[in-house]
Amino acid sequence: MAPKIFLTGATGYIGGSVLDAIVTSHPEYDITVLLRSVPPSFSSRYPNVKIVKGHYDSFDIIADATSQASVVVHNGNSDHEPSLNAIITGLLRRSTPSFLIHLSGTGIVSDFRNSTYLGALNPKVWSDITDLDTIFSLPDNALHRNTEKLIQAAVAQDGDRLKAAIMCPPDIYGEGRGPLRSKSVFVPWFVDESKKQDGGGRTFYTGDGGNTRSWVHIDDLMMLYLKVVEAAVAGGTGADWGKEGYYFAGTQEVSQRDIAIAAGKILKKLGIIKNEEPFHASLDQIDTMCAERNYPGIARYLFASNSRTEAERAKKLFGYKPKAPTLLETLEDDILSAVGEK
Template sequence: MGSKIFLTGATGYIGGTVLDAITTTHPEYKVTVLLRTVPGAFSSRYPNVKIVKGDYDSIDIITDTASEVDVVVHNGNSDHEPSLKAIIAGLLRRATPSYLIHLSGTGIVSDFRDPTYLGTLNPKIWSDINDLDSISSLPDNALHRNTETIIREAAALHGDKLKTAIVCPPDLYGEGKGTGRTRSVLVPWFFGEAKKQAGGGRVFYTGDGTNTRSWVHIDDLMTIYVKLVKAAVSRDEGAGWGEKGYYFASSQEVSQIDLAKATGQILKKQGVIQNEEPIEVSLEHIDSMLQEINYSNISRYLFASNSRTRADRALRLFGYEPKAPTLMETLEADILSALEED
């Protein structure tokens, strides 16, 4: 039974929490991480974790390290092709079958490039079982499509030696457990833009605000990761791999208008804005936001689109039962935490 694991993105919000979850639940695993810089508390907190120095462009290091382990958990930059290809090349050097668990995201099914439902509810809810053919046929410009295609092609060519799983979480909330970034970005970015609105700041929506996104607490997402890593280490075919290795992780949905109303109440209570009532803004105004992020259509994606998914596969295979508090139950704590750093 193999137990050597190579993990990337170990100081990120998701990757750091995955590392913590794996080492906490299975201290017997031999874990190696790729780090460009080592956080001050990292070695004392994870004394048994081996560190290799490098970044996502350290191709030889990534390939060699992947060739020495049984399982790679690839987090961080979901769209970085060279690092993914290096991992696959390394795993294929091995004489025995190996496993790759890759972090993607439900941005792949977001409708932000189609004006039909911007600011309104799109009735389509994507299933990670029933809609696999449609997902694998999405246009090449869909978010994360480039790396998901690389994984699918590798699994199709080398399915006897390379077992793959794509974990595709929706928007996340809750406090991460790693030594690097410990919170997600959508809620802080939303109230950050709200504070900039005229008249002392206002929360906002576009259209009728019923555009809806799926969400999951970081702790609930970890239950899927721990199950998948355990299945990979034990070479358990009970998990889905390859063509059947696609995992959404959604636990709930929230519309933009509901998020705006709840955020407005909290920000007014904290004295950040004076008027809690959401205002309707134009799509053009939405497009003018978050210019500093330098990512095409990022504000349209975050504040005007729909991205609705169901975690059917995790439910069927693992009995996935999200138990963490909902986004609305933790929203005030998440906002207060982010305000402390603002």
């Protein structure tokens, strides 16, 4: 019998890429997705994927669908508690062990709320093996902490029946493979803000620009997702679950200053900005950026913070290493995509 998989977030950048990776690599899987509305080309592109109509607050619909799946890949809103509660409820209705693969993110270890290292290099590099106790005791206001706590509580209550893995990717670049959204967040937002600066547009950093974040290409991230999904289908063999089921996915680090310098040259060459030299923005200036996004502190998070992680578990279990080009090697393509010229 084909393994049954239920997937959320199928029209998103990550979730759509996960769906495409699973369908492409394992057409034999029995896959069902949750969709609020169906993109025009979805059914022709994925004719064998079943669709359940609903949204993230459709508790009964989600719980019923998850109760029929042995593996749930939750790529929807990482902080949305009702949908996660519905998934956990559905999985615990099953009489046999089931697997939850939940999307979180390295925002959980970002230092954007601490002024100490804004615009400067934070020496701390987080490990998904040796730092788990610290990660699991982060304050409640850490990004994604609310849903990670729900999973930890559910596993602590019934870890024999509920096997969970938390996927914690860093910033992502590259063209998404899914049916709808194909762009990540950072590059389009950075380009938008750069176009507004200094009259004719300039890239920027704050402090000395040494603040550094981990990055992964969407294709490399999909390699890791496939490994964990395949392990779940195989009954868990070959992967870690529960407390140890925590996976960073970064393949490289890049500072804000290096991004600003590289992007400045590209944007100037494309005629999008007038001056390729980045300018030094104050924190007050950073705080005025991305105001329309309606998320307090989002510009500090994107442009001034550190979030450095090491994918030790994936390397240990799967020999995880990058195959895709680096962020700076693909930056021009990502910028062209962001401005609609690709």
